Amino acid sequence: MIVEPCEDTWQALPLPGADVRYAASWLVKDEADRLLERLLDEISWEQHRFLMFGREVSAPRLSCWIGGPGTTYMYSRTRFEPRTWTPSLTPLRARLEQFCGAHFNSVLANLYRDGRDSMGWHSDDEPELGEQPVIASLSLGATRRFRLRRRVPRGTRLAPADTMECPLAHGSLLLMAGATQRLYQHDLPKSAAVDTPRINLTFRYIHTLASRRP
Numbered sequence: 001m002i003v004e005p006c007e008d009t010w011q012a013l014p015l016p017g018a019d020v021r022y023a024a025s026w027l028v029k030d031e032a033d034r035l036l037e038r039l040l041d042e043i044s045w046e047q048h049r050f051l052m053f054g055r056e057v058s059a060p061r062l063s064c065w066i067g068g069p070g071t072t073y074m075y076s077r078t079r080f081e082p083r084t085w086t087p088s089l090t091p092l093r094a095r096l097e098q099f100c101g102a103h104f105n106s107v108l109a110n111l112y113r114d115g116r117d118s119m120g121w122h123s124d125d126e127p128e129l130g131e132q133p134v135i136a137s138l139s140l141g142a143t144r145r146f147r148l149r150r151r152v153p154r155g156t157r158l159a160p161a162d163t164m165e166c167p168l169a170h171g172s173l174l175l176m177a178g179a180t181q182r183l184y185q186h187d188l189p190k191s192a193a194v195d196t197p198r199i200n201l202t203f204r205y206i207h208t209l210a211s212r213r214p
């Protein structure tokens with residue numbers, strides 16, 4: 001499938017020290033609709049399990065880690081071997097590389113089946129992503145609340161006003177670059193009112209580190 005981004009411009013989010021940009025309708029609605037249908041079918045959705053406080057837990061969403069050879073990804077002390085690129089994702093990756101001026105060799109696909117699925121606060125700061133990762137995040141389906149907040153030392157209180165919210169619309173693209181992961185965390189909270197699915201694709205570049213853990 002050829003994905004033709006529509007003309008759009010970046011809107012920078014006012015987060016000191018970070019580089020976060022949002023393009024509200026990177027894909028026109030028809031293309032976004034078709035891509036959502038294709039990906040629901042094409043991706044082999046799995047429930048990832050990982051360690052949290054020493055216990056194995058199931059992620060509250062379905063996921064699939066996709067990439068080329070050597071793009072093994074470690075998070076929460078769990079190792080994910082990549083699945084291969086799918087027919088819709090290959091041309092999409094090329095378009096995104098051109099639009100963002102960056103290389104991507106992998107993508108984490110997440111499927112939030114409805115508003116009960118979510119993702120907790122985290123930064124995408126694993127060593128294999130490098131010092132200043134460029135992450136392109138494409139959203140399809142239900143609009144969900146994406147939040148960002150500054151990383152602060154443990155025990156520091158943050159006021160509600162310290163959290164910025166950016167609803168991610170069907171066909172939108174969010175780019176996180178520079179010091180964003182080092183300085184900020186993000187999450188996708190549960191939303192009781194949402195009863196339709198959403199797919200999010202975060203395109204990344206995995207560096208092969210000589211010192212990687214086995």
Ligand SMILES: O=C(O)CCC(=O)C(=O)O
Nearest residue numbers: 108110124146188200202
């Ligand atoms: O679903 C989203 O918009 C966020 C996904 C995310 O943060 C991630 O995959 O690391």
Ligand SMILES: [Fe+2]
Nearest residue numbers: 122123124186
């Ligand atoms: Fe993330």
